[in-house]
Amino acid sequence: MRSLFTLLPEAVTSASLDSKDAILGHLAGLFASVYDLDSANVKDSLVAREELGSTGFGRCIAIPHARIENLHRPVAAFIRLASPVDFDSADGQPIDLVFGLLSPVGAGATHLHALAAISRMMRDERMHAGLLDATSPEALYSLLSNVIDRDAA
Template identity: 65%
Template sequence: MTALFTLLPEAVRTAKVDSKSAVLEQVTLNFASAYHLDADTVRTRLHEREALGSTGFGRGVAIPHARIADLTRPVAVFLRLDTPVAFEAADDMPVDLVFGLLSPEAAGVAHLHALAAISRLMRDDRMHEALSQAPSDEALYSLISNVIDRDAA
């Protein structure tokens, strides 16, 4: 079995932002640079999805996601924020862990499976704590990729 989404090391980073819009912009820029995607398209699709309702998951986590053309499989980015920001989350808690997901336009079930996998990962208390305490971007990537690889095996 293969992983439900691709996460590249350069798509994982710590960010200093001060608002929900700045979070979405950083997610957009990470997708654009890591996966060579058009930033305007990514930005538009993420904002369209966010307009339907906040992707603030709760427990300090947001999972902004969208579907875009020209992708062959789901791709992800991860941000750990230096300071939590308001994100209109379901529990009204500010967000400091952000897992972005983009899927191909026609990836109905694959998109939902990838979202479910991210949701399970972010609900795990030990993983949540480890991500919050990781000393570097490399450590963040290692934590996430180990789980992705384990779950795909």
Template identity: 55%
Template sequence: MNANFQLLPEAVATGRLESKQDVLEQVAALFARAYAIDSTQALEGIEVREKLGSTGFGNGVAIPHARSSEVNRPVAVLLRLESPVDFDAADGMPVELVFGLLSPENAGAAHLHALAAISRLVRDDAKREALLDAPDAEAMFALLSNHLDRDAA
């Protein structure tokens, strides 16, 4: 789909969660479901990174990310929350869209390129609003597929 990261249809979901920890656990579960990654290892990696500082990006978006020995290229998940959750974001806004990213342990530049691609996407107000307004996970995946395919061309 995109040179920066892989995103599978089963890696996109919506949900109602109560806390930042619930969100991180759901992101890890999505990685497990979509990419057959151990959810405990994914969660531990994301939590270690989160302790360094919130991955709340701003504008209602968080990008929890980590390195993992279980992937051979950057892989992503997308979770849209039915109600915003406090994520200790720099701008103080609660989070509604969560892009999770796992990259290989030795993928320095690839990890940064994937983070940059996600941040460009979510900084685009129209694209972010379209993801928030999409009726379901399938429609969210279709929007992302179209965007990422265009970027890759």
């Protein structure tokens, strides 16, 4: 069985960002450069979704997500923040981990299943600690891809 979404090594990074808008802009740029998407369209889609309610779901984690045109399969990107940033999260806590997801407009249940899989992965205490302790983007990707590959098997 294949994974619910694609996460490429180049889409995993650490960054020093200071606001929700900066995070969404950086995430849009990451999606654009790695998956050959239009950065402005991605950011507009992520911002529109945030206007419906924060994707900061608590425990210092946000999962900004959107559905966009001209995408054939769900794709993901990950940012570990250098320091916590306010994201209007449900629990009021600032975030330090950002797991972005973009899905095709017609993805329906696939989008929801991918969000659920990301949420489960991010709620795992050992995973959360490992992501905070990882020393490089390569180490972050290794942690994430091991779980993604295991869950797809």
